[in-house]
Amino acid sequence: MNDASPDRANTLPVYLDNQASTPVDSRVLEAMLPYFTIDYGNPHSESHVYGHRAMAAIDAARGEIAGLIHADPREIVFTSGATEANNLAIKGAAHFAREHPTASTPKDHIVALKTEHKCVLESCVALEREGFRVTYLDVPESGLVDLEKLKAALTAQTLLVSIMAAHNEIGVIQPLAEIGAICRERSVLFHTDAAQALGKIPLDVEAMQIDLMSMSGHKLYGPKGVGALYVRRRPRVRLSPLIDGGGQERGLRSGTLPTPLCVGFGKACAIAAAEMGGEAARLKGLRERLQKSLAQRIHGLAVNGDLGHRLPGSLNVSIEGTTAADLIEACPSIAISTGSACTSASVEPSYVLRALGLSDDRANASIRLGLGRFTTASDVDYAVDALAAAVARLRAGHATIDGSGNAANMKA
Amino acid sequence: MTRETYLDWNATAPLRPAAASAVAEALALGGNPSSVHRRGRAARRLVENSRAAVAALVGAPAEAVIFTSGGTEANQLALLGSGRQRMLVLAIEHSSVLQAVPDAERIPVDGDGIVDLDALTALLAADRRPALVSVMLANNETGVIQPVGEIAEIAHARGAQFHCDAVQAAGKIPLLIAETGADLMTLSAHKIGGPSGIGALVSSVEVAPLLRGGGQERNRRAGTENLSGVAGFAAAASAANPGEYDLVCGLRDRLEAALPEAIVIADGVLRLPNTSAIAMPGVPAETQIIAFDLDGVMVSAGAACSSGKVGPSHVLAAMRIAPELANSTIRVSLGWSTTEADIAHFIDAWTALYRRTRGRKAA
Numbered sequence: 001m002n003d004a005s006p007d008r009a010n011t012l013p014v015y016l017d018n019q020a021s022t023p024v025d026s027r028v029l030e031a032m033l034p035y036f037t038i039d040y041g042n043p044h045s046e047s048h049v050y051g052h053r054a055m056a057a058i059d060a061a062r063g064e065i066a067g068l069i070h071a072d073p074r075e076i077v078f079t080s081g082a083t084e085a086n087n088l089a090i091k092g093a094a095h096f097a098r099e100h101p102t103a104s105t106p107k108d109h110i111v112a113l114k115t116e117h118k119c120v121l122e123s124c125v126a127l128e129r130e131g132f133r134v135t136y137l138d139v140p141e142s143g144l145v146d147l148e149k150l151k152a153a154l155t156a157q158t159l160l161v162s163i164m165a166a167h168n169e170i171g172v173i174q175p176l177a178e179i180g181a182i183c184r185e186r187s188v189l190f191h192t193d194a195a196q197a198l199g200k201i202p203l204d205v206e207a208m209q210i211d212l213m214s215m216s217g218h219k220l221y222g223p224k225g226v227g228a229l230y231v232r233r234r235p236r237v238r239l240s241p242l243i244d245g246g247g248q249e250r251g252l253r254s255g256t257l258p259t260p261l262c263v264g265f266g267k268a269c270a271i272a273a274a275e276m277g278g279e280a281a282r283l284k285g286l287r288e289r290l291q292k293s294l295a296q297r298i299h300g301l302a303v304n305g306d307l308g309h310r311l312p313g314s315l316n317v318s319i320e321g322t323t324a325a326d327l328i329e330a331c332p333s334i335a336i337s338t339g340s341a342c343t344s345a346s347v348e349p350s351y352v353l354r355a356l357g358l359s360d361d362r363a364n365a366s367i368r369l370g371l372g373r374f375t376t377a378s379d380v381d382y383a384v385d386a387l388a389a390a391v392a393r394l395r396a397g398h399a400t401i402d403g404s405g406n407a408a409n410m411k412a
Numbered sequence: 413m414t415r416e417t418y419l420d421w422n423a424t425a426p427l428r429p430a431a432a433s434a435v436a437e438a439l440a441l442g443g444n445p446s447s448v449h450r451r452g453r454a455a456r457r458l459v460e461n462s463r464a465a466v467a468a469l470v471g472a473p474a475e476a477v478i479f480t481s482g483g484t485e486a487n488q489l490a491l492l493g494s495g496r497q498r499m500l501v502l503a504i505e506h507s508s509v510l511q512a513v514p515d516a517e518r519i520p521v522d523g524d525g526i527v528d529l530d531a532l533t534a535l536l537a538a539d540r541r542p543a544l545v546s547v548m549l550a551n552n553e554t555g556v557i558q559p560v561g562e563i564a565e566i567a568h569a570r571g572a573q574f575h576c577d578a579v580q581a582a583g584k585i586p587l588l589i590a591e592t593g594a595d596l597m598t599l600s601a602h603k604i605g606g607p608s609g610i611g612a613l614v615s616s617v618e619v620a621p622l623l624r625g626g627g628q629e630r631n632r633r634a635g636t637e638n639l640s641g642v643a644g645f646a647a648a649a650s651a652a653n654p655g656e657y658d659l660v661c662g663l664r665d666r667l668e669a670a671l672p673e674a675i676v677i678a679d680g681v682l683r684l685p686n687t688s689a690i691a692m693p694g695v696p697a698e699t700q701i702i703a704f705d706l707d708g709v710m711v712s713a714g715a716a717c718s719s720g721k722v723g724p725s726h727v728l729a730a731m732r733i734a735p736e737l738a739n740s741t742i743r744v745s746l747g748w749s750t751t752e753a754d755i756a757h758f759i760d761a762w763t764a765l766y767r768r769t770r771g772r773k774a775a
Contacts, residue, residue, distance in 0.1 A: 013450050020452070021444035021636065029439050036432055036607060041710075042423035047701040048710035050418060080481030080609065083625040083635035119625025119634055126624055218636060223439060225481065225609045225638025242622065245484040245508030254508060255484035256424065256602065258609025258641075328448065335449035 013335040014379045014386075018313060018372030019168050019196060020337060024264070025221035025373065031267040032223065035260040043257050044248060054259045061266025065228055068269040069194075069213065070204040077229045077249045078257055078265075082195035083119040084242070085214035085229040086162075088253065089191045090123040092239030093160050093212065094132055099240060107159035110134045113145060114355040115170075117193055120162050133157075141356050142306035143172040151182055160189040165197035165213075169339040169352045169368055170305030171314025173201060180209030189237060195219050195227070199272030200280065200311050205230055211237045217261065221373055222268030226261035229253075279373060283312040286371050290380045291315055297388035304353060304366055313371035318353075318362045319387075322394050327367055330390035334383045337368050414708035417757045421603075421747035422552050422580060422687060423712055428605035431647040435607055438643035445637045446628065459637050462646035466612055469604075469649040470578070470597060471588040478613045478632045479642055483579040483600035484508035485622070486613040489633065490575045490596040491516075491546060493619035498543035498572075500535055502527055502558070503730035506577060509546050510726075519547070524681045525556040525731045527563060536570040543572040549581035549592065553714045553727045553743055555687025556678045557581070564593025573617060579603055583652035584684050589614060601641065605748075606648030610641030656748045661685030663755050664746055670759045672766065677733065677741060686750075689728075691741040692762070695769045700742050707761040711744050 015023070035057060041050025043058050062073040079085045090110065097107045112124055114136045124134045135153045140146060145163055154161070161183050166173045176192060183190035191212035194203060199220035205213060213230035217223050231237050231252065245254030272279075295301050300320030319327065324338040339350040353363035371380070418426075427435070443455035464474040480486040487508040491499060499516035501509055504525055510516075517535060520528045527547055536543060545567040550557045560576055567574040576594035581587060583604035589597050595617045602608035613619070615632075625634030668676050668688055677689035692700055697713040704711055714725045728738035744758065 015442075015451060017444070017447055017449065017451070020447045021442060021455075023442040024439045029436070032439075033436070036427045036435060040424060040426045041418075042420070042602075042608075045420055045423045045710075045712055047712050048420065048705045049416075050420070050710055051423070080485070080638065081635045084481065084623050086625070087623045087634075117625070118627070119623070122624035122634070216636075218444075223638075223640055224636055225641045243485050243488050243508075244511035244514075245487070245506070247507070247511075254511065255482045256600075256608050258482075258602075258607065260607065261609045261638075261641075332450065335447070335451050337447055337449065 013333050014382055015335045016369045016371060016375065016379070016383055017335045017337050018370035018375070019171075019219070019368060020370070021218050021224065022221045022372050023374060024223055025268060025271060027271060028222055028264045028267045032260040032264040035263050039259070043259050044246065057259055058257055058262045061262045064266035064270040064273075065215070068199065068203070068273045069230060070206050071230050072233060075230050075233050077231055077252045078262055079227045079229055079253055080225055081227040082193065082214045082216035082219075085216075085227050086117065086119045086193055087123050088229050088239065088242045089212040089214060090120065090160065090162060091127060092242060092252075093189055093191070093237070094127050095240035096238045097159050100238070105156050107157055108132050109155060109157040110160050110162065111137060111150065111153045111158060112162040113137050113139055113164065115139055115143060115167065115352045116162060116164055117168060117195070120164070120193055124162075139355060141358070143167060143170050143356055144306050144309060145174050145179065147175065147178055147182065150179065154182070154186050154188055158186070158188045160191055162191040162193070165192045165194040165203065166201065166311045167305065167352070168196050169350060170316045170356075171196075171311040172305045173197065173309045173311060175309075176203075176208040176210065183211075184209045196311060199269060199276060200313070202276070205232070217265035217268060220268050220272055223261050223264045226258060226265045228265070280312040283371050283375070286375060286377060286380050287313060287315055289377065290369060290371070290384065293381070293384040294387065297384060298391050302362065304356065304358065313375070315369045316366055317369070318358070318366040319391055320365065322391055323364050324367050326394055327387070327390055330394060331386045334386050338366065339368055415757055416708045416710070417754045418710050419744045419746060419750070419754065419758060420710050420712050421750075422743065422745035424602050424608065425605050425747050426749070427607060427644070428648050428651045430651045431606050431644040434647035435640045435644040438640040441639065443639075445639065446626065455639055458639060459642050462642040465646035466599065466642075466649045467614070469582060469587070469599070469652060470614060471590060472597075472614045475630075476614045476616055478615060478619070478629050479637060480611045480613055480633055481609055481638070482611040483577070483598050483603075486598040486600070486611045487577055488512045489613050489619055489622050490598060490615070491544065492622060493632075494544045494573060494575070494596070494617070495620055496544040496573060497541040498539060499546070500532070500543055500572070501546045502548060504551055504727040505546060505548055506552060506579070509548070509577060519545075521730055523731055524678045525551060525554050525727065526681060527558050529559070529562060529566060532563065533566055536566065536572060543567075543570070544575060545572050546575040546577065548577040549587070550578075550585070550684045550687075551727060552580045553725060554678050554689045555580070555684035557585070557682045557684065560592040560594065568593065579611075580684065580687075583649075584654060584657050584686055586654050601645035601648055604648045604652050607641055607644040610638050610645045612645070657685040660746050660748065660750060663750055663752065664688055667744065667755045667758060671762055674762075675737065677728070678731070686746040688744045689741050690744055691737050692766055693737065693740055695740050695765070697740055697742050699769075700740070700765060703765045704761050709758050709761045711742050714743055
């Protein structure tokens, strides 16, 4: 059960799991290093130059992040990652509304898609235990939000809508500007988890009327352990902090800012701003090549999620007659996954694909392929060969068990 | 160019070379530790090896270590995640403890900043609800070390849990979590020569998560692990050597002895070997800090976290130090690479400033 060709035998697998994490761009690493060893001061030390230099670097990074989403630097709150940003956005908005009631009707209702990332759903569940109400919207097979259903779900009590910008498993891009317009008209806060979308597609918090946006460093060739939450200033969005203490980040998020990580995240955003267009075109070409080749070589292959509204490097397919677990085991020379890495230790059907209405068999047979900045055409071709061979072996193996052949089984 | 002398180690320490290498290697490694494939598994191994190294810093089992984004988050997790109905915190705790539970009951300290054990006993006896006692091992502004073993005994005798913020003490003095009696202990990497953005809560008791999501850290702290952070933290933890601080302590003591008419806060009690809170009578701390910075000497007026707001120190106020004296107190903190020349630079700058300001007053 090993499809590794000799030249691949001692190397790392071809990495097609760029939604789980991306490698740090060498330009990002280079930008970070001086802040580990030379300008190591605590950025909150206002009394000396080491602190000033660190804070100046953080401010520059804040500007780079803001620039990528057309925000004001003062609207960027650094966090430890997108999970914290999502927790802060959702719990922070809910807690603030409860602590500072303004209207006669309490704002205690939240709307999210059933396909949101675990950290959004878990934050919602935690709020339900505190007495908030949450509507989890169904999505059609395309994975795209049904705007009429969204409108119908909003009430006078609705505080916040949380809809992921681009999906981590299936890659579909939601109609952010339309959602933003609906939310603004109904005076509902619009939060979007843009961990996957940032730097991959244009995002404009003004044009899209986004109030809160979660971002992550390590999904766009920056380091792990840093992310940010965009918090709109006009009209002002108020949150209760999740982490209190020294009052950093305007009181919204206490804790010493990790200068090198912030710098790396900023640099990653600056690179994305400069290179996004070309990179997206290249990745879309590679993805189409991947999809076409797979479809030619493997019958019974179905794409999950809408193809028209999709991140350029993202593909999710189900392969009839196989299971993702078997496929991954049969292809050690490519790094792929069944879905979200966070829960991938458990091999149960993706709740996301089930929410799209796919059968358990199809959900179980789905794999996620994520192409990135460092993926080459030969990586794609190699992956197609590996997957096609593995599918053939698995299907032959199953056939053998069925008593209808033995040659392939011997070879495996 | 003027000579630069960094004496603000309690705000942050420079990265240890071993930690720098570990960080760079981990950044190059990539991979999400939760991914099942080979690259993910390599990242997972790095996280788990790092966990063991951080646990070893305080003699804890690896599974007790919950990685967080730093000391502030670890303190919040300890207090908010404990589920305890009563919170008793020392009056001189770091702001990340005080702000986490603003309505917590405050345990007073004496004039040297040491916990009042009788007051703690009385507070615990006054109310039978399950409590959590949070007392730092060593104070960030004065370096004063608390009798944590006795605190743990008193707390446990009344069914309370004991949380100890050991951010400033770790790596500077010998530290075994069992000897402190702490059920929960906070650690931070960037105070011991690791990178910023990573810390840990070492916990032998259940904690409810503050951040929910993918179920990382055994459901106690969601979010993709900060791979370079944990690797750098582990390298710094392994490199930590309280033995180095014998030399540091000698430098600190010489520094304190060389300053004319200086008042050293709590110099008669057990303190960290590297920390000194020094008052220059009659000269505001802000004036001192600006003057020192112009001379290339970097010190602080207290905690860096308060983000520039130079207000009276709650630590010195709780010790009932007169406001005039508190307002003229600065924090000088040394580290493993502090030299004789650094100390001489500080003494020269201090003495020159003191003569200047006294001369002005006399005129």
